[in-house]
Amino acid sequence: MAGFAFSRRLTERIENIRQIQAFLMELENEIVYINRPLGQALLAISHKKGMMSSFAKRVFEIQNNTKLSTGKAWEKSLDEFRAQWVLHQEEWDLMISMGYVLGKTNRAGQKSCIELVRSKLGIQEKKAENDRAQKEKLYKSLGVLGGIATVLVLI
């Protein structure tokens, strides 16, 4: 079971990275093409489906209720999702840094910043896929072998 659980986390990480990329694409659309202020943009995204909608909602809520800067509200919200999302530290760091740039430049600046983070996440996604290709079978096999070994010991 443990082997299967480990291999599932490899798949989840890829899924999470893809969802974040899709979210950033939506955010880019809201900022660059609709020119909505950040709070309203996050609120609009929060009404859509997917794991990132609750994140967008939390950033909006935290900033509105606490009057924290965008960067701090964004980071605080990320902290709340640490237990739920399967990401490596590099991906968390990318997301945290993103929050501190949002809203600070003109539209072109926002666009290039979001694109940069998306492309870096793209690299992380590839790494995650390679990781899964290399380790998934290993974890599963180790899990099965471990199970057999346990049964043998018990007999």
Place this chain on the structure above:
Amino acid sequence: MDVNDAVNRIYNEIVPYLPANIGKGLMQLDRLILCEAEEIRLRANRPVMLHYGRKDGFIKEKGRINSSPRDALIVSPEDLIECVYKICEHSWYAYQEDINKGFITIKGGHRAGIIGTPVTEDGKIINIKDISSINFRIAREIKGCAASIIKYLVKNIHDIYNTLIVSPPGLGKTTILRDAIRFLSNGFPPEFYGLKVGVVDERGEIAASYKGIPSNDLGYRTDIINGIHKKTGMEILLRSMGPNIIALDELGNPDDAATLQQVVNAGIRLVATAHGYNFDSLKMRQGFKELLDIKAFERFVILSVDKALKYHTTILDGDGNVIAVVSEIGRKPADYGEFDNGRIRLFPQIN
């Protein structure tokens, strides 16, 4: 709106944008001072200044204010940046054009003027860096201040005269224009039935729209186009809204004259304002000369102040002949106490 409402508007609509210590200092001020507040000026590494009545005062801790900058609350450059981020909802990109123009209209129709070092590209401002000053101009709407002049602008129950309101800066021509628009839009039967009014609010001062919703009451038959050059705004209004009257603030650009002639020739009525001291001063200004030559305006409302600080409103016909002098034109705001000699409390007496 009474004193409490005026003060509460400052608490709710201005204070949230200010650095915490300055907001606190402002909230501790005497309410009678605050209700007369016209501007709050923040300058980098300089004391916070409140302009109220015709006085300046430096805000200090514990609700103190006086003309000495000593011990006054100081604004840091970081405070200014943070203040701008708050004004633009933490979304610089969404307000970039307003920032480049030098002001953002905030909730309540107040205007935050922002200056710093412009970043230019091909001679055009593309950004402002190193913010050095922010000036909050507090918006006021004084309903009824045009009541005594409006009858001179009306030709018959369905028509008005093309009118130009003229005064030096700060005498309230925009305030009078705003109220005149409301009268002309709503009508005041049986003397006058309302007409469709199109307002070109280039600088957002007439309607003080925030997110497309006017903060000021401009009447039921009024359509407002915001933040656009007068010439383009008039053309769009003509094409899309079919107004009977076009209203606009601060004429003066010679480029607008041709479009204004077009508007007048199309039978649309005009109500506008312009900087100036009297009828003769207009004749010398480029852009107005052409309009005066074709008698585009049939009424002039000249606002002036004499040496004794009494305010007068003179109504002229299209040839510059005096029709009426209204010294007490009902400019008493419902909001603020005393009213003397026709002056509104926007310009209280210098003590």
